[in-house]
Amino acid sequence: MKALQYRSLGAAPEVVDIETPEPGPGQIRLKITAAGVCHSDEFIMSLPEDQYEYGLPLTLGHEAAGVVDKIGAGVKYIEEGQAMAVYGPWGCGLCYECSSGRENYCRNSGQYGIAPPGLGAPGAMAEYLVVDSARHLVPLGELDPVRNVALTDAGLTPYHAIKGSLEKLHSGSTAVVIGVGGLGHVAIQILRSLTPTTVVALDVDRAKLDLAASVGAQYSFPSEPGAVDMIKDLTSGLGVDAVFDFVTTQATLDLGQAMVRSQGDQVLVGVGSGTLPVGLAATSSWETTIRSPYWGSRTELFEVLELARDGAINVHTEVFPLERAPEAYEKLKNNQLIGRAVVVP
Numbered sequence: 225m226k227a228l229q230y231r232s233l234g235a236a237p238e239v240v241d242i243e244t245p246e247p248g249p250g251q252i253r254l255k256i257t258a259a260g261v262c263h264s265d266e267f268i269m270s271l272p273e274d275q276y277e278y279g280l281p282l283t284l285g286h287e288a289a290g291v292v293d294k295i296g297a298g299v300k301y302i303e304e305g306q307a308m309a310v311y312g313p314w315g316c317g318l319c320y321e322c323s324s325g326r327e328n329y330c331r332n333s334g335q336y337g338i339a340p341p342g343l344g345a346p347g348a349m350a351e352y353l354v355v356d357s358a359r360h361l362v363p364l365g366e367l368d369p370v371r372n373v374a375l376t377d378a379g380l381t382p383y384h385a386i387k388g389s390l391e392k393l394h395s396g397s398t399a400v401v402i403g404v405g406g407l408g409h410v411a412i413q414i415l416r417s418l419t420p421t422t423v424v425a426l427d428v429d430r431a432k433l434d435l436a437a438s439v440g441a442q443y444s445f446p447s448e449p450g451a452v453d454m455i456k457d458l459t460s461g462l463g464v465d466a467v468f469d470f471v472t473t474q475a476t477l478d479l480g481q482a483m484v485r486s487q488g489d490q491v492l493v494g495v496g497s498g499t500l501p502v503g504l505a506a507t508s509s510w511e512t513t514i515r516s517p518y519w520g521s522r523t524e525l526f527e528v529l530e531l532a533r534d535g536a537i538n539v540h541t542e543v544f545p546l547e548r549a550p551e552a553y554e555k556l557k558n559n560q561l562i563g564r565a566v567v568v569p
């Protein structure tokens with residue numbers, strides 16, 4: 225089968241021919257209908273050798289949708305031909321967190337070397353994907369796989385991040401989304417559909433600010449230090465109740481800290497490597513909460529797909545055939561994508 229692989233450190237990913245995988249006992253093979261292109265892929269491909277821990281060659285793709293194609297021995301309650309989304313942060317399924325659906329925080333994944341598809345295990349940028357357990361499939365139903373595959377990460381991750389701040393996002397509150405890319409443009413829609421908060425979007429790119437407005441942000445400003453004063457003006461000098469940072473470079477962390485109000489949340493979703501001073505003497509906004517959430521739970525993926533069925537979330541997608549997947553990554557790297565790139569084998 226054809227697959228997009230990251231094959232040598234620092235090189236661009238390439239489309240290659242590899243053997244079609246067979247599902248072992250307990251596993252399910254999907255014929256891939258769509259796979260999303262995430263900035264985290266670009267992040268891992270930028271890592272130097274001493275920090276890269278995902279194996280080579282690595283078939284990319286941790287946002288996956290497909291149709292059940294072949295069922296391994298012992299798998300019950302699943303039928304060939306069913307359309308599925310893949311829950312990506314695989315865990316052991318047995319520990320307390322996994323039993324609560326929070327496999328993203330599995331206690332045993334490190335010990336057993338369990339890795340998500342595309343981030344250690346073979347990923348979804350291929351004609352077929354073997355999923356390790358039926359537990360990691362969520363029925364797509366009538367949802368279009370191409371337009372919704374990104375919800376498995378670009379929807380699930382901001383959903384989980386926002387849910388942790390819901391009680392602060394009451395009427396009269398203000399939330400800031402920094403970085404209106406794949407995750408950020410979905411975050412804006414989730415905030416608008418779950419809360420009465422006023423949403424302010426920040427980005428460095430004019431086209432992304434237009435996207436923010438078109439998906440429901442009431443205000444959008446260039447991401448630069450001057451944004452702090454504009455946002456303070458909007459909030460009677462108080463600052464905002466929550467900042468969702470999908471970039472987390474030093475510049476955006478500093479921006480977020482300067483605009484979050486006392487008792488507000490600063491939620492760090494991006495994988496940028498900035499750092500923040502904390503403590504009573506470090507800022508003038510007391511009792512703020514800083515969180516760095518990772519992906520989301522299985523139950524939350526069901527909820528996100530339900531929001532999409534209700535029409536509350538629409539992913540802005542740009543579609544690439546598998547042969548042109550390297551071009552999608554090139555555009556992602558150069559910040560030339562609007563919304564999410566989706567690869568279709």
Ligand code: NAD
Pocket residue numbers: 261262263264265267377381402403404405406407408426427428429432447470471473475476492493494495496516517518519556559563
């Ligand atoms: P993306 O490339 O689609 O979007 C990034 C956006 O940030 C772009 O619109 C870009 O213009 C904007 N941006 C860049 N610099 C900025 C700045 N200084 N101020 C404001 N905006 C700026 O990326 P994505 O796929 O949406 O991923 C966003 C981040 O989230 C990445 O760092 C990714 O690795 C991370 N991520 C984290 C998790 C998690 O579980 N925590 C999951 C998925 C992705």
Ligand code: ZN
Pocket residue numbers: 262263264265286377378
């Ligand atoms: Zn991702």
